[in-house]
Amino acid sequence: MISQPDAGGHFGVYGGRYVPEVLMSPLEELQSTYIEAKADPAFHAELDMLLTTYAGRPTPLYYARRLSEQLGGAKVYIKREDLLHTGAHKINNCLGQALLARRMGKRRIIAETGAGQHGVATATVCALFGFDCTVYMGEEDMRRQRLNVFRMRLLGAKVVPVASGSRTLKDAISEAMRDWVTNVSTTHYLLGSALGAHPYPMMVRDFHRVIGVEARAQILKAEGRLPDTVIACVGGGSNAIGIFHPFLEDAAVKLVGVEAGGRGPKLGDHAARFAGGSPGVLQGTYSYLLQDDDGQISLTHSVSAGLDYASVGPEHAMLHDKGRAEYVGCSDADAIEAAKTLSRTEGIIPALESAHAVAEAIRRAPSEGQDQIFIVNLSGRGDKDIDIYRENLKEMDQV
C-alpha cells in the first residue's frame, strides 16, 4: 500500500499538527483547498502546463558513464533536477502551492529558506503570479549564500534576516511561523520542505512525487528494469521523499537517504537526526530531533545550508523505523570531494546538498557488481555554492 498519512496527518506515530490554535483553522483551510484541487482536472492541467513549459519538466535521467567507469562497480544514473528552472527541485512544490494560494485568494506569500533555493523558487513563482513575497533567512545562511539573497531581491522579494538562535533554517522557519500567525487572513505560508504541520508533509511530497514517477519510467525505458538503489540527500527531506515515494512498493529497490555528517558525531557538529537524535516535536510535527536532555533543540552544523536543520520530515521518520529506507551520514569533506569528482568526470557541478548524495554513490558503487543500477537524485546545481567550494578547494583558486 502506498504510504499515506491518516486523517490527522500521522505517518505511523510521526507527523500530526502541533501548532498554536490560531493556525489550526488556516491549516484546515489549506488542507481542504488542497483536497479539492487534487480532485480538479483543471488544477492538474495548469500545474502540468507550468511544470512543462515554465519549469522545464521532465528532467533527464542521465547515465554517468565516466563516473561509473571510474568507480568500477554499479552503473550510476543521475536524475537531473539541477536542470530545472531556478536550479533545483524546489520549483515543483512552489508552483503547486502558488496555485493553491490563488485558489484561497491569498496574495501575500511568506517562506523560509536555508540554502536560498526554496527562497529563489518562491520569489520566482511570486513574480510569475504577481504575489507579494517575503522570505525569512538566517543571517548565517545569508552570509554563506549571498548569491541567492541577491537573486531573490532581483526577483522582487523582500529578504528578512533572522538573527535569533543559530541564525539558520530552523530560526527562519520559526520567524515565518510568527509572521503567519500574525497575518494569517491575507497570507499563505509557502513551506519549502516535507516538514511542519499537516497537510504540509503530505502536500509537499505530492508536489515532488513527479521526480520519482519520471525516474521510474525513465529507468524502465533505459534499462528495462527497476534500479537496485535510489540515493538522495535529506535535509527536511523533500527531494528524497519525492524520488522515494513512487518506489516504496518496489520492495527490492533500496532507498538511501543521506544526512549531513558535518564535522563529526558530537552533538552540535552535524545534522544527522537519525544517527544522533530522538523523537520530539519541533515546528508543528513529531519526528526525529537533535535535542538535549531538557528537550531544547540543539544547534546543528553542515557545510550545506540546506541540510543544516535539527529535524526531518515525519514520513522519513516512519520509513526509518519501518526499515523501508536507510539513512546514512556524509561528512562536509566527503561532500566537497564528491562535488569535485562529479565536476571532473561528468562536467556537472552539484549543489553542496546534492553532493552528499553523490558521495554516498561514490562510497557504495565500487563494491557493487556492474549489473547493479543506482539512481542519484541531483536535487540542485552548484552555482550558489561556488564561494564555499573556493574556500574549501584553495589549491584551485590561485591566480
Added chain:
Amino acid sequence: MSRIGQLFETLRRESRCGMIAYLTAGDPTPEATPGLVAALERGGADLIELGVPFSDPIADGPVIQLAGDRAIRAGTNVAKVLAIAAKIRETSEIPLLLFTYLNPALRYGFERLAQDAKAAGIDGCLLTDVSVEEAGDYVKVMRAAGIDTVFLAAPTSTDHRLKLVAEYSSGFVYLVSRTGITGERQTLSGTAFPLIERMRSLTNLPLAMGFGISTAPQIAAVAGHADAVVVGSAIVRQIEKDPEGLEAFMRELTAPLRKAAIS
C-alpha cells in the same frame, strides 16, 4: 476544587476581573523567580503563569524570546521550574500554571510531569503548541493527577473548534485577543470582544484573555467582559528593566480591576 477553580469562584462572588501575570521562570536566574512572584502577588496578581523556556518559541514575540534565552543560559529546565514552584508554595497559595511548549514536557515525560508538578504545588498546565487533536494522552494524564489543562482559543477558531477547546479545558479557557504572537500592542484588537461573546455562548468555564494586553486602559476595557486578563510581555520587560519596581508596576496594572466589576 483546585486553587484555580477556587480563584474563579472568589472572583465571581466579588464581581471582580482577575489578573493573571506571566513571567519566564529562571529569568534572569532560577533563584530570582520566587521573589519576583511574591512581588507580583503583593501587586495584585491573582494567578501566576510560570513560563518554562523553550529554545524555539514560535508563539512568542521578541521580549519573551529573549527572556527564554536568558533563562536557558541560566540553566533553567522543567525540573528547575518545579523546584521554583515548590519554593513559592512554601509561603503562598496563589494558583500556579505551567506555561510552555510541548517538547520540554514530552522529554520530561507526561506521567512524571503530572506527578512532580502536583507534588510541587502546580495547579494547571498550558502547552501552546498542543492542538486539541493531539491532546488526548496529555489531558488524561494531567487530569488524573488533578492538574487543570488550559487550552488556547483564537479569533480564527471556528465555533466547532471553540467547542472542542472548551471540552478539553479545565480551570479556565485562555482566549487569544488577536491573531499574532505575544507582545505589547497599542490598541486592543477588534477581534477580542466578539471572541469572548462566542465562547460565552458555548461554555460555562471562566474566560481569561491575553496576548497584546499591556496597559491599564486595555485592561479596564477587557475587565468588563472577561473573567481574567493576562499580562505577559509588559511584566517580562519590567523584570528586565527594573525588577525592584515590579510590585508598583503590577499595582498600576491591577488598579482598573479593583474598580471594574463584571458587567
